[in-house]
Structure formats: C-alpha cells, structure tokens
Amino acid sequence: MKTFLGYPRSNGTFGTRNWVIVIPAQREVSMLACKIHEMVNGTQFLMIPGYWGRSKEDRKVIARTMIGVGLNPNTAGVLIVSAKKHFGYPEINNDLLMENIQTSGTPVREVILEDVGGFYNALGEGVRLARELVLEASRVHRTSCSIQHLNLSVKCGVSDATSGVAGNPVIGMVFDKLIDAGGTAFFSETTELIGGEQMIADRAVNQQVRQDILNAVHNIEEKVKSIGEDIRSINPVPSNIAAGITTLEEKSIGAIAKSGSQPIQGVLNYGECPTKAGLYFVDAWMSAVSLPLTYAAAGSQLFIFQMGGGDLPEKYPAMPAVSSPVVSPVMYVTGNKETYAKADDSMDFNSSSVMDGTLSIEETADNMLECIIDIASGTWTKSESWNYRDQLEYYLTEPCF
Amino acid sequence: MHINAIKINSIDNVGIAIETLHKGDSASFKDGKTIQNITIHDDIPFGFKFSLENIAKGESIIKYGLQIGIASQNISLGSQMHVHNCEGARGRGDLGGKSK
Numbered sequence: 411m412k413t414f415l416g417y418p419r420s421n422g423t424f425g426t427r428n429w430v431i432v433i434p435a436q437r438e439v440s441m442l443a444c445k446i447h448e449m450v451n452g453t454q455f456l457m458i459p460g461y462w463g464r465s466k467e468d469r470k471v472i473a474r475t476m477i478g479v480g481l482n483p484n485t486a487g488v489l490i491v492s493a494k495k496h497f498g499y500p501e502i503n504n505d506l507l508m509e510n511i512q513t514s515g516t517p518v519r520e521v522i523l524e525d526v527g528g529f530y531n532a533l534g535e536g537v538r539l540a541r542e543l544v545l546e547a548s549r550v551h552r553t554s555c556s557i558q559h560l561n562l563s564v565k566c567g568v569s570d571a572t573s574g575v576a577g578n579p580v581i582g583m584v585f586d587k588l589i590d591a592g593g594t595a596f597f598s599e600t601t602e603l604i605g606g607e608q609m610i611a612d613r614a615v616n617q618q619v620r621q622d623i624l625n626a627v628h629n630i631e632e633k634v635k636s637i638g639e640d641i642r643s644i645n646p647v648p649s650n651i652a653a654g655i656t657t658l659e660e661k662s663i664g665a666i667a668k669s670g671s672q673p674i675q676g677v678l679n680y681g682e683c684p685t686k687a688g689l690y691f692v693d694a695w696m697s698a699v700s701l702p703l704t705y706a707a708a709g710s711q712l713f714i715f716q717m718g719g720g721d722l723p724e725k726y727p728a729m730p731a732v733s734s735p736v737v738s739p740v741m742y743v744t745g746n747k748e749t750y751a752k753a754d755d756s757m758d759f760n761s762s763s764v765m766d767g768t769l770s771i772e773e774t775a776d777n778m779l780e781c782i783i784d785i786a787s788g789t790w791t792k793s794e795s796w797n798y799r800d801q802l803e804y805y806l807t808e809p810c811f
Numbered sequence: 812m813h814i815n816a817i818k819i820n821s822i823d824n825v826g827i828a829i830e831t832l833h834k835g836d837s838a839s840f841k842d843g844k845t846i847q848n849i850t851i852h853d854d855i856p857f858g859f860k861f862s863l864e865n866i867a868k869g870e871s872i873i874k875y876g877l878q879i880g881i882a883s884q885n886i887s888l889g890s891q892m893h894v895h896n897c898e899g900a901r902g903r904g905d906l907g908g909k910s911k
Contacts, residue, residue: 571827571858574875575817604901606877634902641902642894654827654859656872656892657899660879720858748857765829767814 412591412779415552415787416483416559416711420515423483424559426711426786428550429454429737430487430543432536433476435504436497437461442529443491446521446536452544453489456736457802461502465808469501472804475681476502478707480511480518483561484737486547487517489540491532494524517546552788558592558687560786563705563713563738564668565599567698569646570653570720574664576745576764576771577716582670583775584782585689589672594687596678596705597669599696600630601645605659606666610691615673622677626693645696653720668716680805681707695805702735703802712786713740717757719749726752734799741791743778758791816840816861818847820876824864825892827874828855838889853891860892872897 416424430453434443437458447455456479461469480488488511492504500506504520512518519539523532564581566573585595603610607627614620634641642651646661655661675688681704684690694704702713713735732740744750747762754760759781763769769777785791816826816838826840832855837848855861860874866886871878880897890896 571860575819575827601902605879605899631902635904638904638907640899640905642899645902651894654856654893656860656894656897657880658902659877659899660874663875663877663879 412557412783413554414557414560414783416555417486417550418553418555419483423709424555425483425486426560426788427484427737427739428452428486428547429484430489430540430547431456431479431485431737432489432491432540433480433507434458435490435492435502435507438493438497439491439523442523442532442536445533446489446491446540449537450540450544452547453540454736455799458502459804459806461499463811464806465811466501468806468808469499471679471681471806473502473506475703475707475804477507477510478681478683478709479703479736480507480516481514481683482706482709482711482737483559484711485516486550487543488519489536489543490518490520491536492520492522494522517543519543556591557588557783560588560712560782561594561596561708561710562588562782563596563701563708563710564716565696565698565701565713566665566668566716566718568717568719568721569650569655569661569664570718570746571655572720572745572762572765573716573718574660574667576761576774577718577743578664578666578668578745579771580745580761580764580774580778581668581714581716581743583771584778585668585670586672587775587779589670589689592687594684594709595670595689596692596708596710597689598692598694598701598704599665600626600693601641601658602662602665602696603627604631604641605657605662610666610669610674613671613674615675619674619676623674623691626677626691649721650718653718678708680704683708697803699801700803700805702738702740703804706735706738710735711738712782713738715740715742717742717744717746717749719744719746719753722749722752732793732796732798732800734802736802739785739791740793741782741785742793756792758785812839812846812848814839814841814846818842818863819874822873822876824862824866824873825860826863827860828857831855831857832861850889852887852889855891862886862888862890862892864888
C-alpha cells in the first residue's frame with residue numbers, strides 16, 4: 411500500500427497542507443478579513459465574489475463553494491469575519507458558514523464587527539483569534555496514511571500536440587492507479603468533452619450518471635449555438651491553434667485522456683463535494699482561475715496543471731503562472747520537453763519521455779505518482795515558493811440583475 | 812530508421828510530427844509493428860499534423876481513432892492538415908444551429 415505523510419483531521423481525512431483560512435461572510439468585510447490574513451502567518455484568505463443582484467441559485471453556488479473550501483482536509487482552522495449577524499441574503503451568512511464548516515470538526519472562530527465595536531476592534535480581535543487558530547494548527551503533525559485519502563484534481567492548459575499524446579495520458583494513468591488504491595480524483599472542462607463525450611458517458615457507473623454527462627455537454631453546446639459563434643473562435647484557444655491543434659474535437663479527445671479509464675461515479679456541479687471516493691466529472695468552466703476553487707471545495711488537496719506550452723515564448727522561460735486553489739497547492743507538469751527545458755523553475759514534473767518512447771506511459775505515471783506523494787507529504791511545488799495569489803472567479807451561470 | 816512522427820491509432824488518416832519536418836523529408840512512424848515512411852510536401856512544425864492518405868473535401872479527419880473534423884478542401888498525401896483545410900463539426904453556432 412502506498413502512503414503519504416498527511417495532517418490527520420478529526421473526521422478521518424488527511425491534509426497535504428495545514429492552512430487556517432480567513433473567510434469574509436460579506437463583501438463589506440473583505441478588506442477586514444484580508445488585513446487579518448496579512449498579519450498572521452499560516453493563513454490564507456478566501457475572497458467572496460459580488461453577490462448583490464445575483465439569483466438565489468448563484469448565491470447557493472457561492473455559499474457551498476466557500477463552505478467546501480472550509481471543509482477541505484487542508485483547512486486546519488477557519489476564521490469567519492462578519493459585519494453583523496444575519497446580514498444580507500439568507501443563502502450567504504455567517505451562521506450558515508459556521509454551522510456547515512463545524513460539522514467536520516475543524517476549529518472555527520468568528521469575529522463580528524458590530525459586536526466588538528467597529529473595524530479597528532474587529533481587526534485586533536480577528537488577529538488574536540487567527541493567531542490562536544494557527545498555533546493550534548501547528549500542533550497537528552504529519553502522520554503516515556494510505557493514498558486512499560488523496561484527492562487529486564486536474565486541468566490541462568496551453569495545450570499542444572504533446573498534451574493529448576503524453577501529458578494527459580500520464581495523468582489518466584495516475585488517476586487509474588489512485589482510484590485502484592481507493593482514492594478520489596476530479597476532472598472537468600465541459601466544453602472539452604465536446605467530440606469525445608460518448609467515451610466518457612460509456613464509463614458512467616449507471617444510466618443516471620451517463621445522462622448527466624450527456625446533458626452537461628448538450629447544454630454547453632446549445633449555449634455556443636445560441637450566441638452564433640463557431641466554437642473554434644473561443645476554444646481551442648489561440649495558443650492551441652498556434653501549436654497545431656485544429657478543432658475542438660481534437661482538443662477534447664486529447665483532453666479526455668487525463669481522466670484515465672476508471673468508471674465515473676457522478677457529475678458534480680460547481681462547488682459540490684462528493685460523498686464517496688472515486689472518479690468524478692465536474693461540470694464547469696475550463697478556466698485556471700475558476701477550476702481550482704471548485705476542486706478545493708470538492709475536497710481536492712492537490713491540483714495538477716498539465717501544460718502543453720507549445721505556444722509559450724520561444725527563447726525565454728515560461729512566465730511563472732500561479733493559480734491559487736486557496737488551500738491546495740498547484741503542481742505544474744508537462745509532456746513537452748521544450749516547455750520543461752524553458753520552464754524548469756516552474757514545472758514540477760516532466761512526462762515528455764513518452765513522446766519519443768524513452769519511457770512508457772505507465773512507467774512515467776509511476777514516476778509522477780511518486781512525485782505527487784512527495785508533494786502531498788510536504789515538499790513544496792515550484793509555484794508555492796511565490797508569494798502571490800492569483801485571482802479567483804466563481805463559475806456563476808445565471809444572469810445578474 | 813529514425814522515428815520523427817507518430818500515428819496514434821491504426822485507422823487515423825493524419826500523423827503528428829514529433830520533430831520539425833521540412834518539405835521533401837521522409838516522415839517515419841510506427842504503424843502497428845511496422846515502420847511506415849511517407850514523403851512530406853509541406854514544412855510541418857513540431858506537433859503539427861500531416862495527412863497519411865489523399866483525403867477528399869467533406870471526408871472525416873481521423874486522429875486518436877475518432878473524427879476530429881471534416882476536410883474543407885481536398886488534402887493530398889503528405890500535406891499539412893490544420894485550420895486551412897479542416898473544420899470542426901461541433902459547437903458550430905455560426906451555422907445557425909444546423910449541424911454540419
């Protein structure tokens with residue numbers, strides 16, 4: 411049995427990291443929450459999107475995403491910052507966040523601006539509580555646990571011909587091995603099932619899941635038809651076409667390889683968390699500023715960005731792209747030897763040996779799994795060395811009013 | 812024989828250059844257990860596709876054993892295959908909702 415060193419949580423899960431997150435319950439206290447985070451080591455800040463004028467459904471998506479991140483095994487404690495009790499829409503409020511996040515046994519504290527006498531007092535009280543939480547979190551020590559407790563998620567980006575042939579198939583094989591060990595994995599990018607959806611639907615565990623997959627693809631294809639554009643003017647993105655990917659179908663079939671070959675247990679909507687282990691499809695927007703958040707809400711403790719990179723600047727290292735999944739590290743991998751050579755200070759794993767046949771997909775997947783276990787056990791990904799957090803965009807699909 | 816291209820599935824009608832190929836070069840790739848060679852008629856950058864047979868306008872372009880698009884013009888053996896001669900058939904909002 412393969413193991414990693416994880417932070418044990420009271421609900422039986424294991425974290426790969428040990429963060430306290432500061433969560434504003436309203437937009438109005440975003441700055442307050444962010445300033446508390448800036449003053450206390452070991453914390454992360456979860457931004458809250460604009461929700462005024464948004465539909466009930468979108469507000470539910472926002473709330474469940476925030477709660478999900480609070481429940482992530484990498485979350486060791488939560489500080490909820492609120493302007494006052496019961497402020498704003500009922501779907502997003504401090505009590506709801508508190509009650510739901512506490513169910514995991516995670517320590518949760520709350521600072522309410524109105525109750526403590528305004529912004530400056532709330533800042534001081536918030537800092538005091540956040541410090542208590544990080545000191546408590548620091549007393550949790552890593553311990554050996556089965557990789558069945560590992561929950562991986564993936565996105566492919568800047569895709570080129572190496573993505574579908576080397577990069578994605580290696581991740582698919584890693585997912586296969588993780589699922590065999592009893593673990594959990596997520597893939598997404600609904601638009602990039604178009605053209606290959608039957609292969610995915612054929613792996614559904616039952617008729618309902620099969621239909622959910624086909625419906626998700628049908629709905630997104632109808633959306634692009636409704637705006638009158640050829641999808642190719644949107645996706646494949648210009649970088650894909652510049653690197654030799656011709657159609658969305660070609661990109662999709664290459665992208666799907668990252669899901670491996672295991673049965674698909676279900677389709678999750680944005681911000682949803684599954685109740686049991688296995689492989690899941692998340693019906694969501696493909697953006698690297700959006701997917702990491704829903705994956706973190708679904709419990710993923712490590713996010714893999716599989717990069718092609720064929721269209722990156724030819725002679726200079728790739729710009730360090732850092733997409734923050736709030737509490738879970740992002741690991742960059744590539745199947746393109748040029749990308750790896752140009753950006754070895756950004757890339758955590760190189761699977762390009764598959765392209766020229768030096769190593770098989772399976773051999774490379776075994777090596778990648780060892781690298782993942784190492785990172786899950788505490789080794790930093792290259793992107794974790796940057797003191798930068800990327801923007802995050804919740805995937806909200808309803809009109810604004 | 813130096814391998815400089817790949818054919819992913821036995822029914823594919825396009826190959827992929829795994830190093831930059833120039834007009835007149837021979838593309839060498841594994842096809843099952845045998846090595847095939849074809850003469851390339853365009854410069855093909857790393858990762859780009861070339862046709863493995865003569866493909867008529869309207870016929871399917873096959874990669875990974877699946878249709879990835881439709882030939883928008885006749886494509887001769889050894890020619891580059893990309894957006895200039897292949898169209899997607901899915902997500903075509905520009906066709907007024909009709910599938911192509």
